[in-house]
Amino acid sequence: MVGEAAPPPTTPLVPPGSSRSEKGIPLHHHPPVRAIPGATFPIPRKGSCFCKCICWTISLLVLLLIIIVASVGILYLVFKPKLPDYSVDTLSISDLRLNFDMSLYAKFDVRITANNPNKKIGIFYEKGGRLSVWYTNTRLCEGSLPQFYQGHQNKTMLNVSLTGQVQSGSTLMTALQQQQQTGRVPLDLKVHAPVSIKLGRLKLRKVSVLGECMLVVDSLASNNLVSIKASNCKFRMKL
Template sequence: MADHHQRIHPVADAEAAPPPPAPAPATTPLVPPGSSRSEKGSPMQQHPPLQRTRAAVPSTPPKRSCFCKCLCWTLALLVLILIILAATAGIIYLVFKPKLPNYSVDSLRISDLRLNFDMSLYARFDVKITANNPNKKIGIYYEKGGRLSVWYTNTQLCEGSLPRFYQGHQNKTVLDVSLTGQAPAGSTLMAALQEQQQTGSIPLDLKVYAPVAVKLGRLKLRKVKILGECLLVVDSLTANNLISIKASNCKFKLKL
């Protein structure tokens, strides 16, 4: 009898538990913007909202700001005033065309020139000058305090006062001025004058100081000063004689 071999195949244990399924890949649940989940065990931890903080900006002190504004306004006002003054001066110049008055020395006479007992030099000159106002629309008021003086080198020989008067438009006025004075170190000065007289050319310096007020139309402006200087060359200083003026060079300027 043939042997029958029975193959026994292992049979899986029916009671054994099936292998666990492979874990699914972890996914993060999508949370709509603005939604919050407060449930415990939520896969997404809720963070507290961030608070925006403003950075501290350094502020300018109020006093400094006010000072800067005042300074700017002051500078702007000064610039505006300068512009107005410049425009006014330009208009006045164009309308009135101002010109300086001028003077000429017509004659010079020495009434007295001698030494005193104290050895000072006494001099008395009579000068005739012509004041010319060349302006067509400007009048000139000659105020109190005007002076006319005669100098030799750096020594004043004599001095006299200019009269007060009003000079109209394009007017020429002849003034007779008497000048007197005493100079120290008269003997030395007299010797120098006599030596200079031998040459026939004696340099003298006639100086003019005239405070005036200008009249524009009906408007009288503030005082200004006219300063003049005439370099003269005369032939002699003999008393009681009419002196010949050989040369004359006059210059004038205005001082505010």
């Protein structure tokens, strides 16, 4: 019929399980969250701070290493360091004989030239420097190097007296006499020199210069200036 009111809606305006707020806005009630047996949730790790500390430490060490390498490179470019070198000028034998106990006594006098080729580096020769003469694997004699300071581009001549005694030296003496008949006696002269480097006014820590000169001489006669027929020297630095 015309004019009759429409029937009320049968579908509820508010879903079941919901309620209205004071303003008429429906509020949804979520079911309570239930714990699931065996389920795990992420927990902040205590080791994360430790890992960060390790990363920062490694970064600082790398940075420090870069700074050190850069500083060494700059010093190298500024001072251009070179190893000192040595040459054997003369070798004389004051004494070489067998004692009554069959030990071999040797006394050599050596004059060497120490050369500092550096333009901006001075060298302090410290206490404990040694110079020795060897035949094959046997040390015949040994002496001390003097303490002194060597300036820039300086050559200094050093006279060193070497003495030594070898037990059971009869076999060694026989070998030396047989070698002497050929006119070519091989000797090995070794240098161990503890030095400190001076850069400008800065004196650095002590290092060691190690040298070895392979000599060939004509004779080992006592009270005789030996003729050096060949000499080959090599040097290196030990930190």
